[in-house]
Amino acid sequence: MKVIIQHNSMIPIYEQLANKIKTLIIENEMKEQEALPSVRMLAKDLKISALTVKKAYDLLEKEGFITTIHGKGSFVLPVNKNVKKEEMLVTIQEELEQFIQKAEHSGISKEELKKLILMILEDE
Incomplete structure (x- = not known):
């Protein structure tokens, strides 16, 4: 299981881990009845x-x-x-919020961002 923990994040480590596992389950990368790593093994692997x-x-x-x-x-x-579906929407919302913050820090206006998103959506 590939899990990357960000130790400098404002999100507690246990929440980061739970969210990553949820994403793996929701995206069907972890299948029904599949065993998760043991608590000790995962703790050792992640050094937590x-x-x-x-x-x-x-x-x-x-x-x-x-x-x-x-x-x-x-x-x-x-x-x-x-x-x-609800979990995926939450995940996408979180990613969009990070994307918007990154754009704002880069000096991209909300109007420019809206135009960019609409352009991408129209191309699909």
Whole structure:
């Protein structure tokens, strides 16, 4: 599982991890019933605390993305298509917000940005 944690981000590490795993599940890169890495193994791979990984897994379980079977591990649950679409919209919104901030920091006006987006949409 490819996960990149940004230690200088304002988003807590456990949320970054949970969001990345959600994205992998939503984009079908992790399949239903697929096992997630063990808490200890993922913590070691990412060089973060096992408690941080456990907190991310607990959040994913609470939100219905995974289930944990004591002694066996954590597994991907089936995803409701409406939930999947809503999660993708949230992900896209977050990415757009970052894109808009980057454009504003680069001196691109909102009007120029709107024209650019409309031009791209019309080309498709």
